[in-house]
Amino acid sequence: MKPAVKRLIFFAALILFWxxxxxxxxxxxxxxxxxxxxxxxxxxGFADLTLVYDLVASFRRLLIGLAxxxxxxxxxxxxxxxxxxxxxxxGSMVLALQSVPSIIWxxxxxxxFGLGEGAIIFxxxxxxxxxxxxxxxxxxxxxxxxxxxxxxxxxxxxxDLFWKVIIPASIPYLVTGARLAWAFAWRALMAGELLSxxxxxxxxxxxxxxxxxxxxxxxxxxxIGVVGAVVDQLIFQRIEKNVLKRWGLES
Amino acid sequence: xFIEIQHINKIYTDxxxxxxxxxxxxxxxxxxxxxxxxxGPSGCGKSTLLSMIAxxxxxxxxxxxxxxxxxxxxGKDRGMVFQEAALFxxxxxxxxxxxxxxxxxxxxxxxxxxRHFLQMVQLSNYAGHYPHELSGGMQQRVSIARSLAxxxxxxxxxxxxxxxxEQTRSRLHGQLEKIWxxxxxxxxxxxxxxxxSIKLSDRIVVMGTRPGTVIADIEVDIPRPxxxxxxxxxxxxxxxxxxxxxxxxxVINEELAYEARS
Ligand SMILES: Nc1ncnc2c1ncn2[C@@H]1O[C@H](COP(=O)(O)OP(=O)(O)OP(=O)(O)O)[C@@H](O)[C@H]1O
Ligand SMILES: [Mg+2]
Numbered sequence: 348m349k350p351a352v353k354r355l356i357f358f359a360a361l362i363l364f365w366x367x368x369x370x371x372x373x374x375x376x377x378x379x380x381x382x383x384x385x386x387x388x389x390x391x392g393f394a395d396l397t398l399v400y401d402l403v404a405s406f407r408r409l410l411i412g413l414a415x416x417x418x419x420x421x422x423x424x425x426x427x428x429x430x431x432x433x434x435x436x437x438g439s440m441v442l443a444l445q446s447v448p449s450i451i452w453x454x455x456x457x458x459x460f461g462l463g464e465g466a467i468i469f470x471x472x473x474x475x476x477x478x479x480x481x482x483x484x485x486x487x488x489x490x491x492x493x494x495x496x497x498x499x500x501x502x503x504x505x506x507d508l509f510w511k512v513i514i515p516a517s518i519p520y521l522v523t524g525a526r527l528a529w530a531f532a533w534r535a536l537m538a539g540e541l542l543s544x545x546x547x548x549x550x551x552x553x554x555x556x557x558x559x560x561x562x563x564x565x566x567x568x569x570x571i572g573v574v575g576a577v578v579d580q581l582i583f584q585r586i587e588k589n590v591l592k593r594w595g596l597e598s
Numbered sequence: 599x600f601i602e603i604q605h606i607n608k609i610y611t612d613x614x615x616x617x618x619x620x621x622x623x624x625x626x627x628x629x630x631x632x633x634x635x636x637x638g639p640s641g642c643g644k645s646t647l648l649s650m651i652a653x654x655x656x657x658x659x660x661x662x663x664x665x666x667x668x669x670x671x672x673g674k675d676r677g678m679v680f681q682e683a684a685l686f687x688x689x690x691x692x693x694x695x696x697x698x699x700x701x702x703x704x705x706x707x708x709x710x711x712x713r714h715f716l717q718m719v720q721l722s723n724y725a726g727h728y729p730h731e732l733s734g735g736m737q738q739r740v741s742i743a744r745s746l747a748x749x750x751x752x753x754x755x756x757x758x759x760x761x762x763x764e765q766t767r768s769r770l771h772g773q774l775e776k777i778w779x780x781x782x783x784x785x786x787x788x789x790x791x792x793x794x795s796i797k798l799s800d801r802i803v804v805m806g807t808r809p810g811t812v813i814a815d816i817e818v819d820i821p822r823p824x825x826x827x828x829x830x831x832x833x834x835x836x837x838x839x840x841x842x843x844x845x846x847x848x849v850i851n852e853e854l855a856y857e858a859r860s
Contacts, residue, residue: 496654497684497741499672501698501748511697515688595687595730 380562385569388562397551398570404546405536408464412471413532417525420476424483424524438484445477449531450538457543467539467547474535475528482527486520487513522590526583533575600784601628601651601752605660608646608810620646622809624660630751633778633785635795635802637838639845643810644788648754651786652678665751674698677745679755683737685729691716691740692725698748715743718777735766739773746777752784759794771797775822792838796831797824804838806845814841 362382368374369381376384392398423441427434449470456466490513498512540549548567555563608621620643628634636644649655651662653672662669664676672678685694695712696705703711716722719739729737738758745753759767775798778785789795795802796818804814816838820830 493680493682493684494686496649497678497680498697499654500652500674500676500678501744502672502674502701503697512686515686518688593687593728593730 377559377561380565384562385565388560389566389570392551392563392566397546398548398567400546401548401551401567402570402574405540405548408468408471408540408547409532409536412468412536413475413529415468416472416475416528416532417479419472420479420524420528421483421521423476423480425487427480427484428487434484441477441480444473445481448538449474449535450542453539453542462544467536467543470539471532471536475532478527478531479524482520482524483517486517486524489520490516516594519587519590519594519596522583522587526579526587529578529583530575533578537571599627600630600632600665601626601786602663603627603647603651603660604662606647606650606657606662607659608643608650608655609658619809621657622811624810624812626803626812626815628784628786630784631782632801633787633799635787635789635799636805637789637792637795637802637842638805638810639807639842640790642805642807642845644790644805645756647810648678648756648786648788651752652676652754654678674748675751677748677750677753679738679741679745679753679758681757681760683729683734683741685737685741685744687729690726690728691721691732694729694740695744695747698744711747712743715747716740718746718780719743719773733766735762735770738762739770742774742777746781746783750783752786755785755787757788757790760789760791767794774798792835792842793831796820796834796838802838804841807848813845814838 365379366382369376369379369383380388389398423437427438427441452473453466453470456469460466460469494512494516495508498508503511536547537549537552540547541553543550545551545554548571552564552567552571555561555567603624603626606621606624607619610618610620612618624647636647638644646655650657651664651669653669653676667675669676685691686697689697692709692712695715696708699708699711702708713722713725716725719742721736721739721743724732724736724740729740732740742758759770762770771794777783778798787795787799799818802814802816802818803812804816805811806813816834818834820827820834824831
């Protein structure tokens with residue numbers, strides 16, 4: 348059986364079990380609403396466009412934040428890989444920063460940027476930057492020395508060697524870095540939105556919870572999960588796989 | 599002389615500051631157009647010596663002159679083919695061969711030139727493929743084409759066929775011999791296979807180990823193709839085997855002594 352078919356059967360069974368449980372009232376509707384209520388909440392949300400606005404707002408923050416974090420992360424990663432002093436100093440700080448969830452910056456960010464977009468985007472940027480930095484650094488440091496030797500015997504040095512050989516050779520790490528940066532940024536975004544003003548998926552989640560609309564809470568959770576899984580598997584894992592194959596790192 | 603290797607010494611110091619003399623007083627003169635093999639047991643410093651001619655490794659003392667110029671750093675006058683093909687996996691076969699040419703000529707000329715050298719190694723059909731789609735032998739031929747395309751004065755080859763199976767290797771020997779005859783390049787060829795060195799070269803420099811020194815410098819005056827002179831080949835093989843036997847025993851004894859100590 349194909350994995351896709353197995354997956355389909357699994358999720359169908361899960362929803363069936365959930366529906367049956369609700370039907371026979373194994374749990375109360377306010378604890379866990381039935382799949383039908385969740386479906387209705389989602390349909391209503393999309394019909395009056397609130398969920399569409401939420402998605403657009405969330406993706407806007409994500410794209411801005413992720414783009415900035417990939418840029419900073421790449422630049423910082425190159426710096427750490429090229430300069431021993433930077434690696435010994437900034438490098439250790441990046442490691443420390445990477446080990447804390449970026450959402451803890453939110454209170455500070457709110458002081459700096461107010462309660463709006465700025466604070467959330469800041470948290471998203473911090474969420475993505477450091478994994479990207481560390482991956483870029485590792486990628487550049489792990490370039491097969493044979494490529495560098497070969498390039499040097501072919502007259503490539505300095506900046507040419509760096510941009511034409513070292514950077515392309517580290518692309519597998521850059522792609523992995525971008526995938527992880529996306530995952531961290533997505534988590535940071537949701538946390539940030541939960542704690543701030545809307546619109547946005549996280550905001551609607553909290554709003555629905557405040558008003559006891561459990562069906563919408565679960566609906567939004569499902570959207571968040573689906574977006575995460577789809578972007579990761581359909582976009583990043585696919586690119587990663589192609590790159591690994593092309594770079595000869597996967598048989 | 600075209601290549602002059604003068605009083606080369608190479609000493610590596612390890613982390614405990616123990617000096618390890620890898621090469622001791624190597625002197626060699628190689629005339630233009632010669633096919634020289636450097637033959638020796640594993641660890642005798644063949645790769646180190648070759649990489650010094652390439653300018654990738656510096657000598658502890660002594661100097662190397664190629665075509666009147668002191669070797670300080672790598673240069674396109676010395677092409678290098680490594681044991682692993684060292685092709686850039688993110689480039690197609692053609693792009694790989696164009697890599698050393700891109701600064702000197704326009705794109706069209708470079709591609710034309712790449713095509714010519716890919717034809718020479720009989721890989722025209724694979725111009726648009728990526729390295730991972732090629733077998734090891736094909737990759738190695740691309741890397742030979744890539745080196746030849748930049749028209750180096752010397753081709754340095756470090757066990758280029760070491761990782762290949764016997765049949766592929768033997769076919770590539772034929773191709774390399776033909777390329778050498780056609781292009782008149784000077785070739786310095788590192789190997790630890792006695793047969794390979796006899797089959798291909800004008801001259802065999804036999805090295806001993808610990809420290810690496812030249813223990814014999816043999817002119818091979820068997821007519822080509824060598825396959826047709828089996829007796830002479832066998833006799834020379836015997837002779838070199840005798841020379842290397844002592845060296846191999848030396849390595850084994852040292853290893854046994856080391857194991858006994860630890
Ligand atoms: N960068 C290095 N640092 C320290 N020691 C080294 C270094 N490179 C080589 N050596 C030592 O120098 C010696 C010769 O190495 P080299 O690679 O030149 O041998 P080789 O003759 O090419 O052997 P093989 O046939 O196995 O390739 C070895 O004993 C090795 O341990
Ligand atoms: Mg070697």
